[in-house]
Every structure is written in C-alpha cells, then in structure tokens.
Amino acid sequence: MTRPDPGAAPAGGPLSQALGSRARRSEPRTYDFRRPTKLSRDHVRVLQIAQEAFARQATTHLTSMLRTGARLELAGIEQFSYDDYVATLPEPIFIATFTIEPLAGKGMLAYPLDMAMATVDHMLGGSGSAEQPHRPMTGMESAIHGHLLERLLDEFATTFAHITTVQPEIDSIEYNPQLAQAAAGSDTVMVASFSMAIGQREGQATLVLPFSSFAQALNNAASPQLSESALRKRKRAAEALAARLNLVPVDVSVRFAPLSVSSEDLLSLAVGDVLLLRHPRDSPLEVTTNDVTFAYAIASNHRRRLAAAIVPTPAAAVKDTA
Known part of the structure; x- marks a missing residue:
C-alpha cells in the first residue's frame, strides 16, 4: 500500500487547478505560415483603445436614434486574409463598404440583416420586435438606414483621429458576402468583433479595415513616448552632428556664366580655338558648389594670389529666384 506524500497537493487542489489552467492556455492554435502575423501587441493595444471608444459612442447614438436599449461592445481584434474573413459571414447579412480617404482601400461594417431591418x-x-424580412432593403429603407450609418462612420473617424485622419464615405451596400469586394482575397485585414444588441435582438457585428493602409499610422501611434533623458540624448546627438557637418570640406567653384554651343562646334574644337564667354563686364561671377549657385563675387587678389571678393546678389538674380 502506497502512502500519500504529505507534502503533495491533494487532487483537484490549487496546484492541479493552476496546471490545468496553464495547459488550457497553452493549447495549440492554427498558424498559417503563408500569412505570417502582422498585428503586433502594440498594434492591437492602439486599435483596442480606438475600437472601444467607437463602441461607446456607437452605443450612445444607437440608443438616441432608435429610442430603445442598444449596445455595442468590443469582443476582440484579429487579423485574417480577406477570403478567410468572408468565409465566416452568414448569408444574407447586411454589409456596408466605405472609403477611407485619404488612405487607400476600403473598410467594411457588417451585422445581421434582421438587426438592420x-x-x-x-x-x-x-x-422592432416583429419578425423582420430576409430580403434586400428597399430604396426608402436604405435611405433611412443610411442616416444611421453616416453617424456611425462619423464616430469611427473621430475615435480613430489619434491614429490617423480618415474621411469615411459609404461606398456600397451588399447582402451577399461574396459580392462585397472591399479587398483582394489574399489581403490582410484587421477584424474587430463586437457583440451587438438592439432591443431584444442580439448578434455579432464586425468592423473590417485593411492592414496595409493603416500599418504606418499604427507604427507611429504604437511607438512609445521618449523620456526626458532620451530627448536630451537626441538633442546632444543633433548638436554633435551639426558641429561635425560644419567641418566637412566642400568644393567651391567661381565661374563665369555658362555658355551654350552647338554639338557641331563642340566636336570641332581644336587647340588654339577661342570661345567667346559673352559674360557681361559688369556682371559678377557665380560662386557654386555641386552646381548650385549660392553667392556672387568679383575677381580680386589677396597677397599676390588670385581671389574672389563676395558681393551682394545682383537684382536680376533675386528676381529669377523669386
């Protein structure tokens, strides 16, 4: 007979429960190596702040416009290929695609058709408690529902303003997921899932955004704020760089006004030929570097050496620059 170890935790105790929860957390998940993860934790954190704010504002507008209890609550944010996302949608479903100017691509807002009705x-x-028809909206129904969509898109633009400026406009309304062409099939999209309730009806809504269009803005928003010490280091580095740049040697030329000649004359030049410079006698010479004129000078001498004395910029040159 085996005696139980007095130091061991009893079956079903805290240790076994902790191990059980850890095992559940480490369960394998499907990973597609053809489409590696692009959404980092920082991206998700930035998106979560914006999407939660959108959900709160949307809840307020739904409640006030519909005059009934309404709720929109963020459930999660994931990335999909567009084809994989579309495969998860039921049919029929209410889908509104919208532009996201000045960014490229389109966004998409989808929720159950009966809730839209x-x-x-x-x-x-x-x-709103009666059984709703499962058919496309009529022109009048679309116009009425369009007012609600416009308010939701306005709130979307407001809550995403700290990430990037967008001006969403409704592009199309679809009821078949296969006909809603908001992106190419292999494009990576960011899908925010919401639990949605209007009166006694409940369902799931999704807000879809193209990753490529928001990638740079998400990187900028996710970058941490620099501390004061880091800012001081950057300032010292910039000052050191400026000081070193002042010591870099630069080739400077003093030249007459350029002369244009034909290809024939250029190819026929020989030793002893004379080119007329046609430089006005009272016009200063150009002081240039890297073929850029930055000053003007007149021929002079300094301690028996040829020199160039800098003079004010001629009025004609000022006019040409303006």
Missing part, C-alpha cells in the same frame, strides 16, 4: 422599424416608430 429592426433599426429601420425603430426609426419609423415601430417596436
């Missing part, structure tokens, strides 16, 4: 019912004074 219920919003129209509420906006027309109904209860």
Whole structure:
C-alpha cells in the first residue's frame, strides 16, 4: 500500500487547478505560415483603445436614434486574409463598404440583416420586435438606414483621429458576402468583433479595415513616448552632428556664366580655338558648389594670389529666384 506524500497537493487542489489552467492556455492554435502575423501587441493595444471608444459612442447614438436599449461592445481584434474573413459571414447579412480617404482601400461594417431591418422599424416608430424580412432593403429603407450609418462612420473617424485622419464615405451596400469586394482575397485585414444588441435582438457585428493602409499610422501611434533623458540624448546627438557637418570640406567653384554651343562646334574644337564667354563686364561671377549657385563675387587678389571678393546678389538674380 502506497502512502500519500504529505507534502503533495491533494487532487483537484490549487496546484492541479493552476496546471490545468496553464495547459488550457497553452493549447495549440492554427498558424498559417503563408500569412505570417502582422498585428503586433502594440498594434492591437492602439486599435483596442480606438475600437472601444467607437463602441461607446456607437452605443450612445444607437440608443438616441432608435429610442430603445442598444449596445455595442468590443469582443476582440484579429487579423485574417480577406477570403478567410468572408468565409465566416452568414448569408444574407447586411454589409456596408466605405472609403477611407485619404488612405487607400476600403473598410467594411457588417451585422445581421434582421438587426438592420429592426433599426429601420425603430426609426419609423415601430417596436422592432416583429419578425423582420430576409430580403434586400428597399430604396426608402436604405435611405433611412443610411442616416444611421453616416453617424456611425462619423464616430469611427473621430475615435480613430489619434491614429490617423480618415474621411469615411459609404461606398456600397451588399447582402451577399461574396459580392462585397472591399479587398483582394489574399489581403490582410484587421477584424474587430463586437457583440451587438438592439432591443431584444442580439448578434455579432464586425468592423473590417485593411492592414496595409493603416500599418504606418499604427507604427507611429504604437511607438512609445521618449523620456526626458532620451530627448536630451537626441538633442546632444543633433548638436554633435551639426558641429561635425560644419567641418566637412566642400568644393567651391567661381565661374563665369555658362555658355551654350552647338554639338557641331563642340566636336570641332581644336587647340588654339577661342570661345567667346559673352559674360557681361559688369556682371559678377557665380560662386557654386555641386552646381548650385549660392553667392556672387568679383575677381580680386589677396597677397599676390588670385581671389574672389563676395558681393551682394545682383537684382536680376533675386528676381529669377523669386
């Protein structure tokens, strides 16, 4: 008979529970090596702040416009290829694609069709509790629902302003996921999932954004703020760089005004030929570096050496620069 170890934790105790939870957390997850992860933790953190703010503002607008209890709550943020995301959508479903000027690409907002129909019912004074039709919206229904979409897109632009400036505009309305061409099939998209409730109806909404369009803005927003010591180091480095640049040797030339000749004359030049410079006698010479004129001078001498004395810029040169 084996005696139990008095120092061992009993079965089902805190140790076994901790090991069990750790094992659940370390369960394998599917990873597609053809589409490596592009969303970093910093990206997700920045997006989460913006999407949670969007959910709060959208909840306020839904409640006030529909005059009923409404809720939009962020459930998670993931990355998909566009084809993989579309494969998760039921049919029919309400889909609104929108432009994100000045960025390239399109965004997409999708939620259950019956909830979209219920919003129209509420906006027309109904209860929204009746069974809603599973069909595309009529022109009038689309126009009524369009006012709600515009308010939601305005809030989207406001809550994303700390990441980048966008001016979303509704592009198209679709009910078949396969017809909503918001991106190429292999493009990486960022999908924010929301739990949505309007009255007694509940469902899932998704807000889809192209990763490539927001990548640079997310990198900028995710970069940590520099500390005061880091800022001082950057300032000292900039000052040292400026000081060293002042010591870099630069080739400077003093030249007459350029002369234009034909190719025939250029090819026929021989020793002893004379080229007329046509430089005005009262016009100063150009002081140049890297073929850029930065000053003017007149011929002079200094201690028996040829020199160039800097003179004020001629009025004609000032006019040409302006």
